[in-house]
Amino acid sequence: MSAELGSHDVVVVGAGPVGMWLAAELHRGGVRPVVMERRAERPPHSKALTIYPRTLEQFAMRGIAGRWTAEGMPVPSSHYAILTNRLDLSFLDTRFPYTLFLPQRRTEELLAAHLAELGVPVLREHTVTELRQDADAVDLDVTTPDGTRRLRAPYVVGCDGAGSAVRKAAGLDWAGEPTAWTTILGDTELTDPPQGRALTLNRPGGSIYMVDLGGGRWRIAPIDHATLADPVSKPVTFADLRASTLRLAGTDFGMRETPDTWLSRVGDEARHAPAYQAGRVLLAGDAAHVHFPAGGQGLNLGLQDAANLGWKLAAAIRGLAPAGVLNTYSAERVPVALDVIADSRAQCALFANPTQAGIALRDRFNDLLGAHESLRKDLALRLSGLAIRYDGQAGDGSPGEGWRVPDLDLRGAPAPSVFGLLRSARFVLLVISSPEDTATAVQEPISAELAAGYRDRLDVVTAALASDHSDWAGFRALLIRPDGYVAWSHHRDMRAPVAPPLAEWLGDPGCG
Numbered sequence: 001m002s003a004e005l006g007s008h009d010v011v012v013v014g015a016g017p018v019g020m021w022l023a024a025e026l027h028r029g030g031v032r033p034v035v036m037e038r039r040a041e042r043p044p045h046s047k048a049l050t051i052y053p054r055t056l057e058q059f060a061m062r063g064i065a066g067r068w069t070a071e072g073m074p075v076p077s078s079h080y081a082i083l084t085n086r087l088d089l090s091f092l093d094t095r096f097p098y099t100l101f102l103p104q105r106r107t108e109e110l111l112a113a114h115l116a117e118l119g120v121p122v123l124r125e126h127t128v129t130e131l132r133q134d135a136d137a138v139d140l141d142v143t144t145p146d147g148t149r150r151l152r153a154p155y156v157v158g159c160d161g162a163g164s165a166v167r168k169a170a171g172l173d174w175a176g177e178p179t180a181w182t183t184i185l186g187d188t189e190l191t192d193p194p195q196g197r198a199l200t201l202n203r204p205g206g207s208i209y210m211v212d213l214g215g216g217r218w219r220i221a222p223i224d225h226a227t228l229a230d231p232v233s234k235p236v237t238f239a240d241l242r243a244s245t246l247r248l249a250g251t252d253f254g255m256r257e258t259p260d261t262w263l264s265r266v267g268d269e270a271r272h273a274p275a276y277q278a279g280r281v282l283l284a285g286d287a288a289h290v291h292f293p294a295g296g297q298g299l300n301l302g303l304q305d306a307a308n309l310g311w312k313l314a315a316a317i318r319g320l321a322p323a324g325v326l327n328t329y330s331a332e333r334v335p336v337a338l339d340v341i342a343d344s345r346a347q348c349a350l351f352a353n354p355t356q357a358g359i360a361l362r363d364r365f366n367d368l369l370g371a372h373e374s375l376r377k378d379l380a381l382r383l384s385g386l387a388i389r390y391d392g393q394a395g396d397g398s399p400g401e402g403w404r405v406p407d408l409d410l411r412g413a414p415a416p417s418v419f420g421l422l423r424s425a426r427f428v429l430l431v432i433s434s435p436e437d438t439a440t441a442v443q444e445p446i447s448a449e450l451a452a453g454y455r456d457r458l459d460v461v462t463a464a465l466a467s468d469h470s471d472w473a474g475f476r477a478l479l480i481r482p483d484g485y486v487a488w489s490h491h492r493d494m495r496a497p498v499a500p501p502l503a504e505w506l507g508d509p510g511c512g
Contacts, residue, residue, distance in 0.1 A: 008034040009317050010155045011140060013128050013166050015039075017048075017104065017299060018285030019159035020111040020122070022306035027118045028062070028425035029314020029482075035115070036126035036142065038160075042112075045187060045262040046103035049211065049219060050078075050296030053089070054385025056096040058307045060407065061422040061484055065096070067110050072102035073212075079200050080379050081294065081350035082207040082223060083362070085369035086200070087380040093406050094386060101211060104299060131156060131169045131281065138280050154317060157282045157309070159302075162271070164287035170278040176290075176341075179267030181228040181352060185221040186241040188261040191254030193218060201249055202366070204359055207351045208248040220255075222248050225354035236263040268292040268348055270341050276305075276330040284309055289337040294347035295383055297340050304385060305333055311425055311482035320457045321507050332390045343382065390485055399471050403486050408472060413463035418480070421461055425482040427454075427506060431462040432475055434492075453509020454502055479505070 010026055012019045015037035026033040051068060059065040076098045077086040090097050115122060123144075130141040133156075140151045158166025167174065199210040206225040210218050222244035238257045245252050272289040276282055285302030309329045315321035350362045369376055381387045391402025407419045412433070415421050421428045429451070451460050465473060472478075479488040479500045488500045502509070 008032045008153050010034075010157060010313065011036060011128075011138075011151065011153045012157050012159055014159035014161065014285070014287070015042075015108075015112075015122050015124070016159060016161070016285065016302075017107050017111055018302035018306050019157075020108065020115055021303050022157060022159060022284055022310055023120050023122075024062075024111070024114055024118060025306060025310025025425065026314050027115075027120050029311050029318070031314045031317045033120055035120065035122040036128060037122065037124045038127040040125050042105065042108055044105065044260070045264075046105045047264075048104040048107075048293070048296060048299035049101050049213075050299070051100040051102055051107070052297070052300045052383060052385045053092060053094045053096040053098070054388065054404070055300045055303050056100060057094060057386075057404075057407065057419070057484065058303065060095065061419045062425070063420075063423050064114060067114075068100060068102060068107070069096070071106060072100035073197065073214075074098040074100055075198065078295065078380065078383055079209065080369065080383070081347040081362070081365070082200055082202065082209045083350070083366040083369055084200055084202055085366050085376070087369075087376050087383065089380050089384060091377060092380065092384055092386060094384070095407055099296075103213065107299075128156075128160075128165055128169075131166065133170075133280050155280050155282065155313060157284055157313070158287040159283075159285045159306075161286045162269075162290040164283065166281060167273060167283055167287050170281040172273045172275065172278050172281075172283065174271050175274055176271030177269065179232045179269040182230050182232050182234075182265050182267045183221070183223050183352070184227070184236045184240055184244065184263065184265050185219065186236070186238075186261065186263045187213060187217055187219050188238070188241070189216050189256045189258050190218045191216075191256055192251070193253050199249075202351075202362065203248050206244075206248050206354075208245065210253075217260075218253075220245060223351045224248060225352075228352060228354065230265070232265055232267040234265065236265050238263065266293065268352070270345060272334070272337050272341060274334065276333060277327075282309065282313070282329065288333075289341065291341045291344040292348050294344040294351075297344065297383065300385055301337060301340050304336070304388070307483045308333055315457070315506075319507065321505065322503070325505060328390075336388055339382075399475075399486070400489050401486050405478065405480050405484050405486055406469070406472075408469050409466035410461075410463040411466040413461050416466075419484070421459065422480070422482060422484060424459075427458045427482060427487070428478075428480040429458060429460045429500060430478045430480060431460070432472075432477065433462055433464045434473075450499065450502065450509070454506050457506050458502070481505070 009031040023033040197212040224244040284305040477490040
């Protein structure tokens, strides 16, 4: 066994954005990950372009969001089903009320640089061909440039895409439907581009979405009803892209094929793993769920998988959490994926139905979008990722357990806002003081003796809210998970002191 394949706590299979972000989160959690990637080089082209607010918030919790915002193009609105009445994101309660356009390749480069800073190894040309597990660890067969090696590690996470070798080897199910129709997309040069940085068009024969990639290059994504029946295996030509663009837009915008023109065909396959864990093998990203890329949600869904799993798996390995915490990964993330898949299917029903009934439905829904601000806001909130809740409840309500904590401004804390408290990826017990509190009341949620037993995994912070956050002003204390969701809350209306259930989330005191 080579020195590179030495002792690691977690083998992350796949060096895409999800695998790299997961490895970074595992490292922050205090364990030793290694990333293995079968490809020798990073793909030159980008499937995904869109980064939504919740993903940027996750980067902000670790202090690196500026690397993305410094380069990406913020767009304060988003389309739904390529309809012309767009969704305004500016109302969202976040420091990132927009979608950020940045090619996936650049996101991968930024994450790779971040892993290098952390000292996390990424081993290319390392292909996992087989795995076997027992009660204590997982054995992997890995093909490397030096031959086939065998590696044993406590856990393996498959972030290796829709055709995941890890998922297949672990025997995890893959439920859903195969591709029924296809569309094409391409990145190429336009010598006569449309005005602005993006274009959305609806026609009786389909829809087209275009976005400026910079440097004269554009992403062109036609949903051409004339070609929906083309098989997913059919090669895409530049002439196909031009013909669909001409049919739908009436012009090819001076489209010019260049050596770096990229063409791809996409199908509407929708599948998911009903469970993301089989013993010591777990899944994240496209290895766990795939869908038509309506609205560009797939990349964000996978990165949020990684944010949910990273701290839980690290805590389980270090003995800093009860076993049930790791089980919540699949329980929390599967419903989120199913919701995104359902949303993707709904958008597909609006833009990929060539019948007169389908066209009428699309036009009617577009009118409804234009007429109802509440509908636009609801869809925008869903796309943003800010509406995710892990409390198992549906509908509106007051914030509480399972809710995302916004980046609340603080006064008297070690950081100016909540996200700054989460840099080290530890739990935070935020005791929120107010002018009417007494010193005794502020300390009610936790005793110094209890906190001392969790010093290696919990930060206790007493602070006041520094600006108007009416939804959160009524709380006396919040136990915030490393991924920025509420594990427990104590409201000021609760008269009796209540201690946070630290053992439920952090295990026994002093167990680390």
